[in-house]
Amino acid sequence: MFIADPAGIPQPNRWRSYMEKLTVRNPVALLPDIKTPLAPRPLSLHGLTLGLWWNLKEGGDVAIEYIGEALQKRYGMKLHKEYSAYPGPKAMIESMANTANVVLGSTGD
Amino acid sequence: MIELERRRVPTVILVSKSFEEDAIASAAAFDMPDLPFVVLPVPLSNRTREQIVEMCDPVIDKIAEMLISQSISPAARLTEIAPDWLEYTGSDQMAALDAFQEDFLQRGWGDGFPLVLPTKERVEAMLKGTRHPRDEVVCRLEPGNAMATVEKIAVNCVMAGCKPEYLPVVLAAVEAMMDPLFLLRIVACSTGMHAPCTIVNGPYGRKIGINSGRAALGPGAQSRANLAIGRAVRLVLMNVGHAYVGSLDLDTIGSPRKISMCYGENEDQNPWEPLHVRQGFKREESTVTMFGVTSEVECLDFANTTGEGVLNTFAGTAIPSGTDGVYATFHQSVISFGHIMLLVTTDHAEVLARSGFDPQSIRRYMFENARREYKWLGSNQGGTISELEECWKETARNPEAMVPVVRTAEHFHMVVVGGSAGKSQVHLGAGTPITRSIDKWM
Numbered sequence: 001m002f003i004a005d006p007a008g009i010p011q012p013n014r015w016r017s018y019m020e021k022l023t024v025r026n027p028v029a030l031l032p033d034i035k036t037p038l039a040p041r042p043l044s045l046h047g048l049t050l051g052l053w054w055n056l057k058e059g060g061d062v063a064i065e066y067i068g069e070a071l072q073k074r075y076g077m078k079l080h081k082e083y084s085a086y087p088g089p090k091a092m093i094e095s096m097a098n099t100a101n102v103v104l105g106s107t108g109d
Numbered sequence: 110m111i112e113l114e115r116r117r118v119p120t121v122i123l124v125s126k127s128f129e130e131d132a133i134a135s136a137a138a139f140d141m142p143d144l145p146f147v148v149l150p151v152p153l154s155n156r157t158r159e160q161i162v163e164m165c166d167p168v169i170d171k172i173a174e175m176l177i178s179q180s181i182s183p184a185a186r187l188t189e190i191a192p193d194w195l196e197y198t199g200s201d202q203m204a205a206l207d208a209f210q211e212d213f214l215q216r217g218w219g220d221g222f223p224l225v226l227p228t229k230e231r232v233e234a235m236l237k238g239t240r241h242p243r244d245e246v247v248c249r250l251e252p253g254n255a256m257a258t259v260e261k262i263a264v265n266c267v268m269a270g271c272k273p274e275y276l277p278v279v280l281a282a283v284e285a286m287m288d289p290l291f292l293l294r295i296v297a298c299s300t301g302m303h304a305p306c307t308i309v310n311g312p313y314g315r316k317i318g319i320n321s322g323r324a325a326l327g328p329g330a331q332s333r334a335n336l337a338i339g340r341a342v343r344l345v346l347m348n349v350g351h352a353y354v355g356s357l358d359l360d361t362i363g364s365p366r367k368i369s370m371c372y373g374e375n376e377d378q379n380p381w382e383p384l385h386v387r388q389g390f391k392r393e394e395s396t397v398t399m400f401g402v403t404s405e406v407e408c409l410d411f412a413n414t415t416g417e418g419v420l421n422t423f424a425g426t427a428i429p430s431g432t433d434g435v436y437a438t439f440h441q442s443v444i445s446f447g448h449i450m451l452l453v454t455t456d457h458a459e460v461l462a463r464s465g466f467d468p469q470s471i472r473r474y475m476f477e478n479a480r481r482e483y484k485w486l487g488s489n490q491g492g493t494i495s496e497l498e499e500c501w502k503e504t505a506r507n508p509e510a511m512v513p514v515v516r517t518a519e520h521f522h523m524v525v526v527g528g529s530a531g532k533s534q535v536h537l538g539a540g541t542p543i544t545r546s547i548d549k550w551m
Contacts, residue, residue, distance in 0.1 A: 022197045022205045025227040027218055027264040029255035029349040030190070034140040039117040041177050051118070053110070056440065059153025062161045063123055070169050085440055086295075088112075097116040102176045105110050105122040108153045109131075109300070109359070 042101060045075040051100025054083045057108025064106045071104075111139045121145050121175045123168075125152040130356040131298065138254040138351065145175045191216070194229075213268075217353050220343055220368050224268040235263040238273030239280060239550055247283050251293045253351025257283055261349050262341075269341035274317045275334060277550035278397055279341045282307050283349075285399040285545040292444060292540030296401035297352040300359045303539050304366035305342055306402045306450075308524060309373040310385035311395030313547050321373030323528035332372075339369030366402060372526055378455040379525040380462035387468060388544035395547040400450055400522075401539035403432055408533040410457065416464025419457050420471065424478040426535045427451075428514050430485045438516050439486070439501045445541055447515050451475070451523040452534040458525045468523055476518035484508035 042048060050071055052064045061083065068079050080099045082092045086107075096103060110120040124132040124146045136144035149164045156164075197212065199205035209226060213219045225231070236243055236259070243260035250257040262283060266276050286293045286305060296303040309319045318334045325335060352358040360367075376383045385396040406429070410422040427449055429435070437446035451471070453461070461471065483504055497505055504510045515521065522542050527533075 020198055020201065020205055022202075022209055022226060023228065024195055024197070024209060025229065025232050025264045025267075026191050026193050026195060027227060027261065027268060027344070027348040028191065029250070029253075029257055029261040029351075031137060031253070031255050032140075032249070035143075036111075036115060036139075036141045038141070038143055038145070039114045039119045041119050041179055043177060045173060045176060051113075053113075053120075057154060059156050059161055060123070062158050063149070063153055063165050066162050066165050067123075067169055067172060071173060074173070085444075087444065093112050093116075097113055097118050100118060103110070103113055103118055103120040104172060104176075105120060106153065107122070107124075109125055109128045 045071065045077060045102065047076050048101035049078040049080050049099060051096045051103035052079060052081045052083075053088070053096060053103055053105035054081075055088070055107045056083060056085045060106035060108035064104050067104060111136070111141050111144060114141060114144065119176055121147055121172050123147055123149055123153075125149045127152065127355075128359060131359055134253060134351060134353075134356040135298075138252060138357070140254075145178075147171055147175065218344075218348055219268070220340065220347070222368075225270050227264045227267040231267045232260070232264055235267050235271065235273050235276055236260065238263075238266075238276030241280070241550065247280060248287045250283060250345070250350040251287065252297045252357045253349075255349055255351055257345070257349045262345055265344040265348055266337075266341045269344050270337040271341050272317070272334075272337070275338050275341065277313070277547050278307070278309060278317070278338050279345065280550040281397045281545045281547045282338075282342050282399055283345060284550075285397055285543040288541075288543040288545075290445060290541040291399055291543045292401060292446065293350075295446075296539050297346055297350060298357050298359055299539075300361045301403055302360060302362065302364035302367065303401045303403050304364060304370045305346065306366075306400045306536065306538075307338055307342055307371040308384065308398040308400065308542075309338075309371065309396070309547075310376065310383050310390075310398065310544075311547065312393065313395030313551075314373045319371075319373035321375040321526055325372035325375075325526050326370065335371040335373070336369050339371035342371070343368055366405065370402065374524045375455060375526050378458070380458055381467050381525075384522070384524045384542075385544055388542070390544060390546065396544050397547060398542050398544040400448070400536070400542040402450070402536045403539060404429070404537040406535045406537070408451075408457075408535050409531065410533070411531040414460060416461045416466040417474075419460050420466070420474050421478065423451060423533070423535065424475055424480075427475065427479040427537070428481045428486070429537065430481070432537050435486050435514055438514060439497050439505070439512075445516075445520075446539060448520045448522060448538045448541055449475075449515060450536040450538055450542065451521065452526050452536060453523055454527040454531065454533045455525060455529050456531050457533050471523060472518040472521045475521045476513055476515065479514050479521075480511045481514070482508065483510045483512045486512055486514065 197208040320332045408426040
């Protein structure tokens with residue numbers, strides 16, 4: 001690339017030497033360094049209550065109820081359903097936490 | 110599921126293959142990267158029971174195992190953490206610039222168009238647009254819940270082509286979107302085509318050249334500030350909110366509105382109080398109002414010379430059957446969803462004001478008249494009548510009953526915008542429009 005000097009005579013590009021390297025800022029924000037552990041798992045599913053959680057999006061209920069009934073037969077589990085559109089009301093979370101030992105959820109997606 | 114895990118209840122969630130990255134990113138966003146899920150081949154909606162059962166059979170053993178497994182392997186990190194500063198080299202300046210553009214695009218940090226280089230000098234200049242310190246955390250921005258510092262927002266403003274004086278508008282926009290009533294998680298992550306729309310009011314908008322007249326939502330030099338600010342909001346949602354396509358942004362088809370959507374209210378030709386005054390601010394204050402727009406529909410009316418006539422055209426424009434606003438009207442939900450913004454041109458505003466209408470009476474008229482038979486508005490609901498809001502259960506048994514497209518008259522909002530012609534617009538939307546001060550961020 002050439003630029004013209006005031007007399008109109010082409011000159012080598014004097015900017016070239018420091019324009020060959022570009023340094024730019026990373027635009028991505030970081031997550032805070034926090035990791036919440038999972039709930040402790042039971043040793044067995046036998047006799048436990050399985051919560052079924054669904055956000056009313058089509059098809060999700062069919063899947064969790066089918067799987068829930070299969071686990072019910074296999075492990076003698078009780079079923080507890082909590083269904084509501086997103087976001088789940090606080091009372092629904094409370095009810096599920098107080099009733100179910102383990103939970104299977106589906107959003108349909 | 111995360112809330113239940115926090116309450117010491119083990120969970121497993123079903124996720125389809127196309128939502129797997131979203132599940133990983135969502136778990137990380139809520140500080141629980143190990144959240145277990147089981148992957149199904151496709152989403153469950155629009156499938157027969159037989160198709161769903163066929164997908165479920167192979168995963169039953171896996172679900173049982175995950176509910177008792179004492180060691181769950183953490184999900185893979187979706188993106189590497191890049192250094193704070195990145196260097197690009199080339200045989201000449203254009204080659205280095207091309208290398209930057211290509212790398213940022215490949216990393217998913219761009220919107221598809223060429224970006225402005227966020228060099229140190231440009232970022233420093235951008236930060237002069239606000240008195241707030243660079244390391245101030247505006248919020249943990251949904252949906253990814255990353256730390257939205259003033260500096261990271263400024264970097265994305267540079268990339269979007271903003272001038273430093275646009276920065277306070279974008280900072281106010283970020284603050285507004287974090288109001289729970291805006292429903293940012295839905296606007297950002299939904300499979301629908303929601304776009305965050307920035308509406309600017311007050312003297313600051315006029316000072317920095319926000320276009321509120323002809324083609325305020327269009328391309329061109331007259332909308333430079335609108336386009337750059339709208340684009341900055343998108344880049345901030347991506348790089349600060351981590352709403353990347355396929356991971357926390359699950360658009361099915363998408364919309365070009367998501368790239369940039371910003372306009373000003375035409376206060377000079379508004380016969381009523383402007384939007385920000387109706388939202389509780391003083392006329393001399395400058396504000397942004399954020400609204401999650403799902404669809405825009407033209408409202409053409411060159412003929413009517415009465416307010417009722419013009420509003421009947423608006424009412425007829427605001428009754429589509431397939432939007433999720435309509436879905437929310439009838440479905441059980443704890444959130445206020447399906448708000449509608451009327452973008453009234455100056456010609457239509459003049460007719461309405463001459464007929465004695467004001468924003469409140471316009472709302473009431475729209476609520477009473479933007480109605481359609483339930484069979485058209487309720488046909489996409491699926492499920493059963495038992496899942497409907499209590500007040501609609503009886504109505505749903507009569508498919509010919511006329512029903513409204515929103516829950517209340519307060520779900521209708523309006524601004525005066527655009528040039529002189531009878532071509533208004535109706536913006537169907539998500540949550541409540543949220544207004545915040547720009548002045549605070551100067």
